[in-house]
Amino acid sequence: MVHFVSSSFFVIRAFFLFRQAFLREFIMQELPFFVKIIQESLVLIDLLSCHKSKTTSTNDIGGNKMIFAYNRAHVGDTLMVIIADDKGTENTVSRKWNVAQIKDESGQIVAWNFFHISDHLTIEGNGQVTISEEQLAELNRLIKEAGFEETLEKDNQPKIVVGYVKTCEPHPDSDHLSVTETEVDGGEVLQIVCGAPNIEAGQKVVVAKPGAMMPDGMMIWPGELRGVKSDGMICSAKELHVPNAPEKKGILVLPEDAIVGEAFKN
DSSP: OOOOOOHHHHHHHHHHHHHHHHHHHHHHHHHHHHHHHHHHHHHHHHHHHHHHHOOBOSSEEEETTOEEEEOHHHHOSEEEEEOSOOTTOOOEEEEETTEEEEEOTTSOEEEEEEETGGGTOOOOSSEEOOOOHHHHHHHHHHHHHHTOOOEEEEOOOOSEEEEEEEEEEEOTTOSSOEEEEEEEETTEEEEEEEOOTTOOTTOEEEEEOTTOBOTTSOBOOOEEETTEEEOSEEOOTTTTTOTTOOSSSOOOEEOTTOOTTSBOOO
16 A cells, blocks of 8 residues: 655654754754853852851942952852851842842842953952952942942951950850950950950950951851850961861960961961
8 A cells, every 4th residue: 555645744844853953953052051051050059158158238338348259169260249247138139241249138238249250350369369459440340331330349457367355254144155355456446255265365366357258268247146246256276277276175375476456377
């Protein structure tokens, strides 16, 4: 028996074959683009997680609590600018081109992310990094070019410095915490709650001020311990990643000739 097939069958078959070939070619050409978008979305999720683990909405943003962080191996070619503690609240992201603005649930800007930053700046270092005035100007240009209105400002004061424990009193609601008045620089005195057993008045210590990023990535913000305000952290050698740091709990006590306010250099 001979089966006759209309010409329309071949037209339809040819159409489907053409469509499959077209889609295959389109996917092969555009796949790198979509992979790139997916990768950047995953990086953005990772960055949000970084911001949350570790408060301003005016046009000038930043000041003495701004953290610049860069870790290409773990989060890609992205400069993170962390402005404030989001206190674990939900974040919202507004991305324009390669600049992302991150706000907490109250609408305050807590961070910025600059993707593909190496196209514009050479970032040296890993973890918390230092940004020059020229680099800051370039970041502000990128913000403006992306369509945002805010600008970044920063100071150049070190955030992990030599401090002097002026007073040390027992915490009113703890049998192991102490409340200190610790001078850090320029006569500035911070109230810092410390849990180290070897803390005493008269010591030279290492202080991580609000806006500091520790070597392990932990960020230091003002907070409270057992209802007492604490503006910073007095550091142990282990927290500072000092080589051969002792395992025994306790702060790092510096020599008496250490200069208050100077940046601590490991």
